[in-house]
Amino acid sequence: MLAAFTAFAALCGLILGSFATCAGYRLARGGSVLFPARSYCPACNHTLSWRENIPLLGWLLQGGRCRFCQARIPARYPLAELTCGLYCAAAAQVFGPGLPWLVAALFGTLLLVLALIDMATFLLPDVLTLPGAVAALLVSTLLPHAHTLGIGWRMALLGAGLGFGGLWIISELYRHIRGRDGLGLGDAKLLLLVGALLGPVAVGLTLFWGACLALPSGLVAAFRPERPMEKEKDTTESRKEGTPKSAPVNDVNDVDEADEADDMLNGCGMQAAIPFGPSLCAAAALYLLYGPQLLHWWLGA
Numbered sequence: 001m002l003a004a005f006t007a008f009a010a011l012c013g014l015i016l017g018s019f020a021t022c023a024g025y026r027l028a029r030g031g032s033v034l035f036p037a038r039s040y041c042p043a044c045n046h047t048l049s050w051r052e053n054i055p056l057l058g059w060l061l062q063g064g065r066c067r068f069c070q071a072r073i074p075a076r077y078p079l080a081e082l083t084c085g086l087y088c089a090a091a092a093q094v095f096g097p098g099l100p101w102l103v104a105a106l107f108g109t110l111l112l113v114l115a116l117i118d119m120a121t122f123l124l125p126d127v128l129t130l131p132g133a134v135a136a137l138l139v140s141t142l143l144p145h146a147h148t149l150g151i152g153w154r155m156a157l158l159g160a161g162l163g164f165g166g167l168w169i170i171s172e173l174y175r176h177i178r179g180r181d182g183l184g185l186g187d188a189k190l191l192l193l194v195g196a197l198l199g200p201v202a203v204g205l206t207l208f209w210g211a212c213l214a215l216p217s218g219l220v221a222a223f224r225p226e227r228p229m230e231k232e233k234d235t236t237e238s239r240k241e242g243t244p245k246s247a248p249v250n251d252v253n254d255v256d257e258a259d260e261a262d263d264m265l266n267g268c269g270m271q272a273a274i275p276f277g278p279s280l281c282a283a284a285a286l287y288l289l290y291g292p293q294l295l296h297w298w299l300g301a
Helices: 002-028 057-061 076-095 099-121 126-142 153-178 185-198 200-222 235-241 257-264 277-299
Strands: none
Touching (some): 099 185, 126 153, 126 185, 185 200, 200 277
């Protein structure tokens, strides 16, 4: 029974991952998730058929290229779908069939959308984090306790306050010491959501594990050779607002992933800017699935 449900959950995860990649791409460019209703190639605007839209398999069968214009489809799309499929399968093993699994799957998908947007824009939009925090508070209040979910409204409020307030204090201390912004309020609102869903312990571990996951990217950026910047971008100021700047929905896709990686590591040396949101999202998803076990292992209990 559990094996069959795990396979079903993996399939659902691939579908949710496909939706997440579409939503992340469109919202990062100021577009709508609902319009146009059908997926399309960003390079030529060709509407994709159902065969081309099959999660993971469609990308493999097309050789990673648009069938109509032969533009390369970045590998981050099938990787995101695969990640979501594996996450939902793991959630099935942890929660089993039932409402807790559905809640875990939906919040995992939300975290994936936020991570994809942050990687592209250095933004965590309020339109996702704030309603997500409200939904997390409702889930914590109404859902019976199940593993890391259903923590009760008191722990949810405590976690939300610690998540937002703690990161806001860190951000203010950084600004006072360094004289410039280092963390935006988008990260604080993300931890508001995490705290409301998973509680105060999850906030501390998500922040710690997120920093560990972000460390390799930070080291790459710190030792990256200097190169002339074609244009300057104020990423921290825009991130504080938590609302992405609008852009045409049909912009040509960032086909060259190497150039996109360069844009992510904005600047060089100790002044380089890297998105912290993806690491926080990954750490939160890790806690949602295995937080208590990892904490017991870490403490040697």
